[in-house]
Ligand SMILES: NC(=O)C1=CN([C@@H]2O[C@H](COP(=O)(O)OP(=O)(O)OC[C@H]3O[C@@H](n4cnc5c(N)ncnc54)[C@H](OP(=O)(O)O)[C@@H]3O)[C@@H](O)[C@H]2O)C=CC1
């Protein structure tokens with residue numbers, strides 16, 4: 272029976288800090304956070320605050336030679352993924368399990384291309400409303416990590432991760448069809464993240480203003496239509512299933528894209544509307560809502576740069 276005793280994590284933002292704090296409580300220094308010198312100094316100077324607790328992690332510089340970890344977790348943004356893969360590569364051995372908590376539908380394939388690792392479990396996290404302010408992260412709900420083997424089997428990797436999550440008190444769900452689950456989350460992000468960034472609206476606005484959520488759903492419909500061309504077969508029921516998830520998030524919570532917009536960071540629009548529009552063109556599916564969101568969000572990013 273496989274056991275996960277050592278974990279390396281890259282990306283200590285909202286998601287990395289939230290789940291990393293749980294793992295550190297269990298593993299202590301057997302959880303290693305990979306980061307460059309500037310980040311490590313920043314994290315060490317104040318500690319990493321997660322809700323009301325302060326964490327001092329075991330840090331390691333990128334590309335340091337090290338024994339492979341049992342599990343490597345990616346929790347960076349999509350545009351940062353390629354660099355993160357290079358920087359954490361020395362932690363990945365032939366038997367290392369890899370988990371990518373990034374949103375979108377491309378990170379697992381990108382990691383596979385770069386590492387050829389055969390132990391990548393597909394995953395996403397849902398129902399978490401973590402908001403980060405520099406080195407401080409606050410959440411009211413930690414949600415759960417949905418994951419699975421892409422061949423839909425209960426492999427020893429899947430079971431080893433289940434034991435780790437049980438021990439660390441991280442809620443999880445082993446998905447029957449993880450690719451469908453990831454696409455459903457992609458659909459939700461395409462709707463809620465992008466419209467929230469444009470409206471600068473926290474979850475409460477979408478919970479209480481039907482017109483705002485209708486707009487988000489109009490972007491989601493385009494993902495449903497495309498999914499049917501790529502064999503994923505999302506339906507309107509997948510959209511309905513996300514409504515209670517939205518209503519469980521803190522009304523003051525903000526999507527990761529709204530947080531990026533407010534902090535003047537580049538957003539993940541390329542991996543949401545950018546991907547939807549490209550797939551729409553490929554499969555001849557009209558994507559008028561995402562076409563506009565793609566343009567508006569890119570313009571907003573330029574305006575932010577202009578004012579910096
Ligand atoms: N926030 C949320 O509620 C949710 C987010 N997600 C997804 O999870 C992913 C992560 O999002 P989130 O946590 O919000 O993003 P954040 O921007 O809060 O965190 C990303 C972190 O990665 C760090 N980082 C980037 N590159 C490197 C590197 N090479 N080495 C070490 N650290 C690095 C950044 O450091 P620095 O700040 O110094 O650049 C930052 O702390 C995204 O794909 C997002 O869509 C999924 C579900 C919910």
Ligand SMILES: CC(C)(CO)C(=O)C(=O)O
Pocket residue numbers: 374396397398399400459460463464525526527528
């Ligand atoms: C679902 C949601 C909106 C919060 O968990 C998210 O994935 C994000 O903020 O990126």
